[in-house]
Amino acid sequence: MKFTTLVSVTALAVASTTMVGAVQAREEIRRVGSSTVFPYTQAVAEQFANNTGFPSPIVESTGTGGGMQIFCGGIGEQFADITGASRRMKASEYQLCMDGGVTSITEARIGSDGLSVAISRDADFAWDLSLAEIYLALAAQVPVDGAWADNPYTTWxxxxxxxPEIKIEVLGPPPTSGTRDAFVELAMWAGCEDLDFVKEAGHDGDWVEENCSRMRTDGPFIEAGENDNLIVQRLQANKDAMGIFGYSFLYENQDTLKAVTIxxxxxxxxxIADGSYPISRxxxxxxKNAHRGVIPGFEEFLAEYMSEDALAPGGYLEERGLVPLSEAARTELRERVANAVPMDPIK
Incomplete structure (x- = not known):
């Protein structure tokens, strides 16, 4: 399918001649954002460079939140063309983009992923945890003797x-990460809701969101930064530690790591595709549509990302752990990206 060049009138009004000139000064496509989406975009970037001869895109892992800050900052060569996200853009981030003059954005859902809790293959115990047990291990506050209190648990x-009587040691993403946001919503909130203390008190979702979102900071949960490969390395060195990251990283390291079943x-x-795995996203x-037709190779890069070779079942992104969309969803996505359809406002 031929990809069209579309720069909205609104974007052109916002982007001054100086800013557009600055965009033209950069030869490479620049992508920031989620560490989970990073390996997929990196794979597309390599395929694109090999197939077209354009310079290889700059692919940075800044975390979902950090990527949104850079992406939404404005139009010009100092601002990224694309940001990856392991959750949907927030209303506050959409407003940040609008305030920064990034007024035409196309949203592309590329597939699904599971948040894996993983451990070394050398671990002796066959780990299976409930979401409630995960919550009790990692939350800042839990029920203690009938009261809501600081988490006292140090061993499983x-x-x-x-x-087993093993020290709780779980490495996970920082607050700037979309993986952290998704883990809190899908695992921590759900695990908190499963507690008898919460159910018997009749606490609603607002109470859970307010009281069950904080990860503990006293040692058992370790913020390991945005580089998921470092978590993988630490798990390989410590057979009792666990790590939280996207399924693709577990998939790529199955020789040394295994999943903790949930x-x-x-x-x-x-x-992940059918939703039976509870931590899926x-x-x-x-x-950034104002950069289309300005950054060399941008349209061709998007075409490669949207190709069946990349996104379809059996494609090279599925080989890296991405769970593909249905054929109908891929067709709709491809048409929306090809035509630079702006996303609806997020409120």
């Missing part, structure tokens, strides 16, 4: 006597 068997369900293409990237 204190949470459940059927679990409620008896292991993350995989089928369980959509993955996105966002396109």
């Amino acid at each position: 068997n204190q949470i459940n006597p059927d679990l 409620g008896g369900v292991e993350p995989g293409a089928e369980t 959509p993955l996105f990237f966002y396109i």
Whole structure:
């Protein structure tokens, strides 16, 4: 399908001649954002450079939140063309873009991913955890003797006597990461809601969101930065530690790591796609339409990203762990990206 060049009148009004000239000064496409989406975009970038002869895009892993700050900052060569996200753009980030003059953005959902809790293949115990047990291990506050209090648990068997007497040590993403946002919403809130203390008190979703969102800071949960490869390396060095990251990183390191099943369900293409794996989420990237037709190769890069070779079942992104969209969803996505359809306002 031929990709059209579309720069909205609104974007042109916002982008001064000086700013557009600055965009033209940069030869490489620049992508920022989610560490989870990073390996997919990197794979597309390599394929694009090999196939077209354009310079290889600059692909940075800044975290979802950090990527939004850079992407929404404005129009010009100092601002990224694309940002990856392991959650949907927030209303506050959409407003940040509008305030920065980034008024035409196309949203592209590229597939799905599961948030994996992983451990070394050298671990002796066959780990299966409930979301409630994950919450009790990692939350800042939990029920203690009938009261809501600071988390006292230091070993897994204190949470459940059927679990081993091993120190709780879980490496995970920082607050700027979309993986952290998704983990809090999908695992921590859901695990908190499963607690008898919360159910018997009749606490609603607002109470859960206010009281069950904070990760503990006293040692058992370790913020490991935006580089998921560093978490993988630390798990390989410590057979009792666990790590939280996107399914693609587990998929790529199956020789040394294995999944902690959640409620008896292991993350995989089928369980993520059908939602039976409870910590599943959509993955996105966002396109700055004012940079289309200005940055060399941008349209061709988007065409490669939208190709069946990349996104379809059996494509090279599925080989890296992406769970593909349906054929109908891929067709709709491809048409929206080709025509630079602006996303609706987020309120």
